[in-house]
Amino acid sequence: MSKIIITTSEELKTLLDTTISIYIDGLTKKIDEKINPQKSKLTVKEVAYKLNVTELTVRNYISKGFIKAEKIGRRVLIDSEDLNKALSEVKSMKYRR
Numbered sequence: 791m792s793k794i795i796i797t798t799s800e801e802l803k804t805l806l807d808t809t810i811s812i813y814i815d816g817l818t819k820k821i822d823e824k825i826n827p828q829k830s831k832l833t834v835k836e837v838a839y840k841l842n843v844t845e846l847t848v849r850n851y852i853s854k855g856f857i858k859a860e861k862i863g864r865r866v867l868i869d870s871e872d873l874n875k876a877l878s879e880v881k882s883m884k885y886r887r
Contacts, residue, residue: 831867834859840873851876 797805829836837857838845849866851857858872 828870830870832870832873834866834868837868837873841877 832840834845834848834852838848841848848857848868852859852866852868857868857876859866859868861867
């Protein structure tokens, strides 16, 4: 079921370039995920560095319920998916007088 397609050399070159670049982009993403896997659980210090805030601010966010966390022994761990959900949500703040 082969078809013979007659094209110019420029059309063939652009067609090959686009298909090869799509496959190479997919492969580089997979390689980056293998080399630098994303951690599933983050510490308070790592979250504070990621959000560019202090550790106390992250602990306040946890106590107020903005970020979900779990405590294992003395360590407080935050799930990276929960952190991304908390960052994507837009919550209106009510100010008290």
